[in-house]
Amino acid sequence: MPALSVSNCSNLSSKNFIDVRTRMLICLVCSTGIIFIQSPPALGILALASLVYALAHGRIKVLTVAWCGVGIIFAMAMCCIRIMLIFWPEIGEMGPGAFFNPFLRVLILVNTIFALAVSSRIQDLMTSLKTLGLPFVIYLPASVMIRFIPEFINDVKLIRESMRIKGFNPGIQFVTLHPFLVVRLLVVPLTIRALRSADTLSVAAELKGMDANTRMTKMPSPKPGAWDIIATACALVLTFGSIAAEKLL
């Protein structure tokens, strides 16, 4: 099985200065806070802060693509609203918040999720799963899933090649016009291979003596560093400060 962790490790290792648990906490604080914030300037400040936070994790190209995607969706939504304004001019009286708030909320979510998901290496995730102190029943399937993703991708490549040999070109046109063939030629072989892989892995686990009495080795949880404290404090102050300011002013 190819190690997914090998790729991009050189440009990621120095960037993950914030612990994964801190990143999860920031993600939770932001995704909860943005529901209650309704003022466009407050959301704008939070979006800007989240952008700085996301940029600090590197991978600027991927972040730019994500921002472009959100921008395209926003532009499409604006076009639809312009058309709606012709028929319902009352929409225009709702103020700028009605137009910008949903967009700003999505941007904040994209930035915080980006920092958590895209910038993590597989090996970091495996380690963080251990340091989170999860029970064995969650740790085992989660690690199997993460470790099996490259295997599945290889299986898909093989099945795609076999489809090409049979004369099918698995592109947008084929998937749209022949959905039943997609299930028959792609999903069914993939399912059978997954079942076989699961069986093989189960046998290996049993041979290794893994059972209900297996004790899980717990990794020592690293203490929060200076950057963890600064990032958490900033997220809490900005989010709850915005909510408080909105209620008071």
Next chain:
Amino acid sequence: MKLFSSDYWAPSELILIGTFTGLIKISTMLIALAGGGMNPVTLVLKNTVATSLLIILVYKIRKFGVLTLFSVISTLVSLLLMGGNLMSIAGVMISGFVCDLFIAPWNGFAKPIRLILGIGLFDFMSRAVSLGYSYFLYQEQMGMFLMGVVMVALGYMGCLMGLGTGIIFVKELRHAGIIRE
């Protein structure tokens, strides 16, 4: 809690749950990418495939807590690896637990109709939770929220189709000797 106790689950069951969670993620992502964005056919198809695979998983592991554990693993890995929303995680886990409770009484895991209805309910509840969060996200623009509702409804049609195709899948796998019960 018995559900998270190692004695309750065999390692082979945990491995199967992990494998199928990965399979569902990869196959749905693949179909969505192959369809190229807002393609209604692939939207229906990916939900059909996801539900069918979930039916196979529940048929293979007929135990209380399988949907809860599936939703925990799926959302946890989505959050860490693919960018899931932390707010919807609690809702999805509660959906899984409620659906397990729906299936379990009076030996419900041995009754195919209860399994199918339970999975249908799980799909419905997890989508309802996501839409509930979207409502707060787009509270100023109900038009955008309604567009989301239409897309989710279309996806749920795929899930309902998946309940049927899942049964066909299970019949074939039982014929092949992969599902024994």
